[in-house]
Amino acid sequence: MVLEQYLRDRLQQKNLLLMTHVVCGYPSFDDNWRELEIMAEFGVDMVELQFPFSEPSADGPLFVKANQQAVADGVRPADCFEFMRKVSEHFPFKVLMMGYYNTAFKMGHETFITKLSAAGGCGYILPDLPVEEAGELHTLSKPKELAPIVLMTPTNTDARLKILGAAAEGFIYAVARKGVTGGQTEMGDDLKAFIAHCRQHTNLPIAVGFGVSQKADLDFLRGKADIAIIGTAALKAWENGGEDGLRTFFSGLLG
Amino acid sequence: MSLFDFADGREGYYGDYGGTFLPEILATTVEELRLCFRKCKEDPTFWAEFVELMRTYSGRPTPVSYLENLSSKLGGARIYVKREDLNHTGSHKINNVMGQGLICKRLGKKRVIAETGAGQHGFATATMAARFGFDCKIYMGAVDVARQRPNVFWMENLGAEVIAVQDGQRTLKDAINECLRDWVTNMGDTHYVLGTACGPHPFPEMVSFFQAIIGKEARQQIIQEAGKLPDRVYACVGGGSNAIGIFQGFMDDNVELIGVEAGGHGPDSGLHASRLAYKDASVGVAQGFKTYFLQNDDGNMLETHSIAAGLDYIGINPILSDLWEKDRVRFEAATDEMVRDTLKLVMRTEGLIPALESTHAFALAVAEAPKMGKDEVILINQSGRGDKDIFTVADTIEDDHWKEFIKDKAVEYGA
Numbered sequence: 061m062v063l064e065q066y067l068r069d070r071l072q073q074k075n076l077l078l079m080t081h082v083v084c085g086y087p088s089f090d091d092n093w094r095e096l097e098i099m100a101e102f103g104v105d106m107v108e109l110q111f112p113f114s115e116p117s118a119d120g121p122l123f124v125k126a127n128q129q130a131v132a133d134g135v136r137p138a139d140c141f142e143f144m145r146k147v148s149e150h151f152p153f154k155v156l157m158m159g160y161y162n163t164a165f166k167m168g169h170e171t172f173i174t175k176l177s178a179a180g181g182c183g184y185i186l187p188d189l190p191v192e193e194a195g196e197l198h199t200l201s202k203p204k205e206l207a208p209i210v211l212m213t214p215t216n217t218d219a220r221l222k223i224l225g226a227a228a229e230g231f232i233y234a235v236a237r238k239g240v241t242g243g244q245t246e247m248g249d250d251l252k253a254f255i256a257h258c259r260q261h262t263n264l265p266i267a268v269g270f271g272v273s274q275k276a277d278l279d280f281l282r283g284k285a286d287i288a289i290i291g292t293a294a295l296k297a298w299e300n301g302g303e304d305g306l307r308t309f310f311s312g313l314l315g
Numbered sequence: 316m317s318l319f320d321f322a323d324g325r326e327g328y329y330g331d332y333g334g335t336f337l338p339e340i341l342a343t344t345v346e347e348l349r350l351c352f353r354k355c356k357e358d359p360t361f362w363a364e365f366v367e368l369m370r371t372y373s374g375r376p377t378p379v380s381y382l383e384n385l386s387s388k389l390g391g392a393r394i395y396v397k398r399e400d401l402n403h404t405g406s407h408k409i410n411n412v413m414g415q416g417l418i419c420k421r422l423g424k425k426r427v428i429a430e431t432g433a434g435q436h437g438f439a440t441a442t443m444a445a446r447f448g449f450d451c452k453i454y455m456g457a458v459d460v461a462r463q464r465p466n467v468f469w470m471e472n473l474g475a476e477v478i479a480v481q482d483g484q485r486t487l488k489d490a491i492n493e494c495l496r497d498w499v500t501n502m503g504d505t506h507y508v509l510g511t512a513c514g515p516h517p518f519p520e521m522v523s524f525f526q527a528i529i530g531k532e533a534r535q536q537i538i539q540e541a542g543k544l545p546d547r548v549y550a551c552v553g554g555g556s557n558a559i560g561i562f563q564g565f566m567d568d569n570v571e572l573i574g575v576e577a578g579g580h581g582p583d584s585g586l587h588a589s590r591l592a593y594k595d596a597s598v599g600v601a602q603g604f605k606t607y608f609l610q611n612d613d614g615n616m617l618e619t620h621s622i623a624a625g626l627d628y629i630g631i632n633p634i635l636s637d638l639w640e641k642d643r644v645r646f647e648a649a650t651d652e653m654v655r656d657t658l659k660l661v662m663r664t665e666g667l668i669p670a671l672e673s674t675h676a677f678a679l680a681v682a683e684a685p686k687m688g689k690d691e692v693i694l695i696n697q698s699g700r701g702d703k704d705i706f707t708v709a710d711t712i713e714d715d716h717w718k719e720f721i722k723d724k725a726v727e728y729g730a
Binding site: 188220 | 615
């Protein structure tokens with residue numbers, strides 16, 4: 061699997077990789093590009109490009125606003141794929157599609173996989189698509205070397221984690237806590253135990269997201285997880301301070 | 316036929332529709348709910364407990380009334396009405412809510428959340444929470460809060476916290492999104508009392524199970540009152556809980572079932588909430604389930620409109636989508652204008668005040684009854700009472716005395 065091998069190679073050089081997130085077309089594709097340039101400067105390893113959806117029910121207030129504004133501005137999946145193609149050709153980091161299942165369902169599974177592959181994507185994260193419903197997409201993904209990213213959560217039972225581990229490719233997205241994107245997460249024993257628990261059910265690299273927002277969080281995750289996921293915190297920095305704000309944010313995060 | 320005999324590996328599916336599409340964090344919670352509901356459904360004493368609660372608390376069984384004046388005025392079929400408006404809190408919503416209250420108790424949870432459109436479901440949930448001693452938070456679109464103040468007033472005074480949702484279109488679908496966000500955060504102590512037969516499995520089945528009480532009663536009553544089964548049964552369809560409730564009573568009979576959606580400003584207006592009667596909807600996955608949604612080619616949801624807040628929804632009961640495709644339920648739409656005219660007619664000829672939602676069912680029945688024979692029987696589900704709509708109705712008919720009253724009140728409150 062291309063993505064998994066890429067991550068393993070990177071992990072030879074760094075002990076904690078970084079995945080970041082932008083909402084396509086919010087505030088604009090030009091803004092997205094400038095955000096990505098800064099992310100590349102700081103050596104980000106992977107980026108999720110979120111395709112905006114009108115009902116982002118797993119997202120917190122900032123991403124809800126971003127999704128709805130982008131939809132209102134007329135951002136379409138076709139625009140997002142085109143943007144993804146430019147991004148994947150230009151930048152060294154790997155790119156994943158993130159979004160809600162209806163975006164893929166409505167265009168059809170085959171079209172979705174074909175377009176994602178043509179745009180240079182390495183995988184996709186669809187948080188409202190449970191593994192039981194993902195069979196066809198997963199099958200179509202294999203010949204294209206696309207990784208369907210599976211989420212593990214602290215509320216899952218062992219039996220469930222086993223099923224999730226068996227379905228996963230690329231890496232595991234470990235959700236650090238209950239709730240939606242953008243809130244605080246306590247980096248403590250519970251999270252440490254949860255990550256260890258995930259390890260029992262997978263050999264893939266583990267990425268931790270939800271509430272990861274500062275240097276102390278990355279320090280905590282080093283040695284426990286393989287990848288830190290920065291979502292809302294980066295968008296907040298961009299909204300508050302533009303390019304300078306985002307550079308300052310990453311300097312602080314990685315300093 | 317049983318709607319709930321699922322094929323192997325297809326639990327929660329009705330034909331192609333239904334399913335469970337939720338974030339992984341809710342998998343354990345939904346599984347617990349599913350197992351708890353299964354146990355309750357298979358336990359005959361649970362249904363007996365539910366029926367007894369509804370008898371003593373909500374005034375069930377609700378009667379079936381013969382509308383003699385309206386029938387003779389229209390000169391066609393004999394028209395009967397199932398009076399869900401006579402429930403405590405004024406609509407069929409209380410059936411589902413009290414049932415889920417019993418489930419919540421068995422789950423050992425202490426807090427309930429609910430979305431509401433017209434406010435009837437929120438009102439009923441607040442009542443249930445007060446009765447069972449649960450903490451209660453109601454999410455309601457800001458647009459609906461503005462048009463349904465009387466229900467908001469009661470919810471708050473019953474001890475519930477009402478949150479006006481400012482995201483998206485600020486109506487029912489946005490309130491559901493907020494409930495899902497609350498639930499993924501607080502599932503440990505919180506049960507989500509979904510108000511209609513939509514959303515992820517087991518909600519469509521569970522809501523249908525409790526609402527089936529309408530159809531069970533109605534079948535016996537109509538045979539007694541009319542001397543025969545009805546030829547047609549009409550119910551309004553927003554999410555579709557009152558419709559599936561009454562339809563279940565006649566599923567195996569030679570009875571035509573008609574679901575009436577919100578036609579708003581009519582077909583091709585872009586201002587309606589008709590998923591099946593008009594041609595604008597297509598199959599999608601949102602808010603936890605697969606069904607027909609009013610959405611664009613990209614899968615983003617469209618704006619909807621109805622004079623009735625409770626019908627103003629993008630999706631539809633997955634069971635009804637399947638029954639529609641199998642030609643078991645016919646779907647029609649009633650426009651806002653038809654609803655206004657019908658409400659006036661029903662008030663003046665029968666002294667009934669159906670909710671604007673329920674008036675959609677009346678509107679179609681009134682349109683079709685004259686073409687039917689005098690020996691034919693129509694049964695309408697009056698899912699709720701219209702008192703709550705006093706502001707909307709007063710606006711629509713431009714009642715001068717009402718306007719004066721509001722102006723005087725405003726002065727009294729120092730406006």
